[in-house]
Amino acid sequence: MIIVAGSSHPILAKAIANKLTIPFIQADVRRFEDQELCIQVTGELYERDVVIVQSTCKPANDHLMELLLLIDTAKRAGARRIITIIPYFGYARQDRPSTRYSPLSASLVATLIESAGVHRVLTLDLHSKQTEGFFKVGVQNLSPLYLFQDLFPNAREKGYMVVSPDVGGLLRAKALSAIIDTDLAVVNKTRTAPGECEMSEVIGTISGKKCILIDDIIDSGGTLTKAAALLVEKGAKSVTACVTHAVMSRNCKDLVEKSPIDTFYITNSIHHDHLPKNCQCLPIEGLFVNALKRFLKE
Ligand code: R5P
Secondary structure (H helix, E strand, C coil): CEEEECCCCHHHHHHHHHHHCCCEEECEEEECCCCCEEEECCCCCCCCEEEEECCCCCCHHHHHHHHHHHHHHHHHCCCCEEEEEECCCCCCCCCCCCCCCCCCHHHHHHHHHHHHCCCEEEEECCCCCHHHHCCCCEEEEECCHHHHHCCCCCCCCCCEEEEECCHHHHHHHHHHHHHHCCCEEEEEEEEEECCEEEEEEEECCCCCCEEEEEEEEECCCHHHHHHHHHHHHCCCCEEEEEEEEECCCCCHHHHHHHCCEEEEEEECCCCCCCCCCCEEEECCHHHHHHHHHHHHHC
16 A cells, blocks of 8 residues: 655645555646646556545645546556545535536536546545435545544533534534533524624523534634634533634634634644644544555455
8 A cells, every 4th residue: 555645735644654654655746837737656556555645625626636637647557446535525515506507516526536536535524424425436434523522521511512503514513412422502504605604593502501613614714703602692601613624714713713712623634834823633644544444454
């Protein structure tokens, strides 16, 4: 087995290779004048299990195209099996047509990845489970709850409860509340425009509780920080947040630092050089290492 890193997250790719003590290659990614990508992988891939590590985060289209070209490179080099680790799967939020004439983007992205020649897809906390169904090859959608649950031992006795910032995230929140044995609440959120939302109501009793807000993505930061402010307004004792994918666009870091969130836990599915002061990043390499070990035993 060999790890090939795209340009989106070589640090994570290297960490996975180190933990498995297998070789690591950083792909050479160049551009023509018109921004067309030109990829080269220097190393022997013939008859090897090739693991390509690439988050399709910002710039999402470039990173996606790079991933497709890397899969094609491995296929043409005679790889035995091609496994992609896509820690953050861009386009997963577009898992249903938003209007009668809009595309099913997550499905198209899955088809592109599959058509390029992948044998197995490993990913983390997809926005919704239906994206797994857009693939015909095996998909392992790893859960971040194994990381988050350890942060809250004896949660009920300590006065914690889990809150979803919207109805769409209720299953994720329900799963965490079941694992750490707490009550559950949900915020009634309305999306007014991309990156804009309104919320005024919490369904569930949160007064005097230490609330754990859980979500898959923080992008503009509007959802999480508005939900945190609402919880405090409705009497929550404290707010901690657990978010898998820190997209963190616009002034998100500022919003998080100025919010009532005491600790903001994220994972390293997307690389950032600078994080908000109240942020702690949990490493996901162990999850992928275990998944690869299981794959090798199949
Ligand atoms: C939406 O359904 C997702 O689960 C997140 O809540 C959303 O992507 C967060 O976006 P933002 O940070 O821009 O509010």
